[in-house]
Amino acid sequence: MIELLVEARERSGLTQTELGARLGRYQSVIAAIEGGGRRIDIVEFLAIADALKMDAAQVIEAVRAVPA
Known part of the structure; x- marks a missing residue:
């Protein structure tokens, strides 16, 4: 998800x-998130998606499509 x-x-x-x-x-917070040093919760994820004008549901679907 972070890669997306x-x-x-x-x-x-x-x-x-x-x-x-x-x-x-x-x-530095954004760098820590992007570098994997800081996890985000759903509220932060939604805020980031909104700031980037992304459809959060599409991001989640893309993550779900990746084989585990």
Whole structure:
């Protein structure tokens, strides 16, 4: 899921700092999430998806489609 969020951020042309500003977070928090050092809960996931103008349900479906 994080890979999809990173790809969406990069496609949107946002830096980690810009995404952080949209979320009211520091760049270091975004870096920790993207680097796998910090997990996110569903509320944070939805906020990130909204900030990136992503359909959260599509992201979840994409994750579910990946073989375990």
